[in-house]
Amino acid sequence: MSKFRFLRQPAIAVAAGVLTLTLLVALFAPLLATSEAGRRVGPVFGSPSSAHPLGLDDAGQDVLSLLLRGARTVLIVGAAASLVAVLIGCAVGVLAGYAGGWLDSVLMRITDYFLVVPALPFMIVVAAIWGPSLSHIILVIGLLSWTQMARLTRAQTMSLRERGYILRARGLGSSHLRIVTRHLLPHLTPLVVANAALMVATAIFAEAALAFLGLGDPTSISWGRMIEHAFSRSALSAGAWWAFVPPGLCIAAVVVSCSVIGQGVAEIANPQLRHDHLPPRRVRLRATAAGGAGGSDSGRRLRRRTAATAMEES
Numbered sequence: 001m002s003k004f005r006f007l008r009q010p011a012i013a014v015a016a017g018v019l020t021l022t023l024l025v026a027l028f029a030p031l032l033a034t035s036e037a038g039r040r041v042g043p044v045f046g047s048p049s050s051a052h053p054l055g056l057d058d059a060g061q062d063v064l065s066l067l068l069r070g071a072r073t074v075l076i077v078g079a080a081a082s083l084v085a086v087l088i089g090c091a092v093g094v095l096a097g098y099a100g101g102w103l104d105s106v107l108m109r110i111t112d113y114f115l116v117v118p119a120l121p122f123m124i125v126v127a128a129i130w131g132p133s134l135s136h137i138i139l140v141i142g143l144l145s146w147t148q149m150a151r152l153t154r155a156q157t158m159s160l161r162e163r164g165y166i167l168r169a170r171g172l173g174s175s176h177l178r179i180v181t182r183h184l185l186p187h188l189t190p191l192v193v194a195n196a197a198l199m200v201a202t203a204i205f206a207e208a209a210l211a212f213l214g215l216g217d218p219t220s221i222s223w224g225r226m227i228e229h230a231f232s233r234s235a236l237s238a239g240a241w242w243a244f245v246p247p248g249l250c251i252a253a254v255v256v257s258c259s260v261i262g263q264g265v266a267e268i269a270n271p272q273l274r275h276d277h278l279p280p281r282r283v284r285l286r287a288t289a290a291g292g293a294g295g296s297d298s299g300r301r302l303r304r305r306t307a308a309t310a311m312e313e314s
Helices: 002-007 010-027 063-099 101-116 119-130 134-143 147-160 164-171 176-212 223-232 245-269 271-277 297-313
Strands: none
Touching: 010 063, 010 245, 063 101, 063 134, 063 147, 063 176, 063 223, 063 245, 101 147, 119 134, 119 176, 134 176, 147 176, 164 176, 176 223, 176 245, 223 245
């Protein structure tokens, strides 16, 4: 029941609502958009009106319609890049943590190499070399975001492989594949899901950064590309805030929602993460039977140790 109460926390509910709304908008964007993609419906940087609630952009296109269509691109990049990172990170982490030995050393040295490489500059270089394509952006983000997942799954796998049920399964003659698929992966699933949600947020932000720098797919509509067009075509000097503020708010809302969901799933999988946030007022000190209310020397020493422990936990 405590898990369900945690899921009903306001922050988790709001984040889930934002992601659900974004998903519905992405699915039904062609039906919800008021104008066709690439169609000019008014003057450049037209002000918001009843016909166009969020105004027009530098090409005279409806900003609301562009936002609705851009949600699909953002979610595709976030989900696909996160999937690539999860698959690579889980494979490397589980293999290194379960096998150990020289294979663990080799895989971790490769992980360390990717870990120290500055992600965004390397993404810019690789995206510029491969060309501005949506599939290339997904691969670039996914291939440079798996290191944290590999580290986490390796540490958890090294802990799980020494558990009693793993040793019993090994002693009964179970194959390594069966041990990994039937015993290790189910216990790794909450950790993987939590970090996958965080990776979606990272991928969405990285796609927006690449699109803002002009390395996005020119044939697709995305929120980062909308901001790039607004700044490169003087929307700020023209006072057309509606050309860049709505897509920026959408990116921030989706990224924060993914982060909140990821942290929530991580706390559900590991309840000890919530113990660091206990307020001091929830720690009650009680007098011992030997010391009484006034307390003897031993009672006072016990209360001082309890108070010190409570301060460390808070």
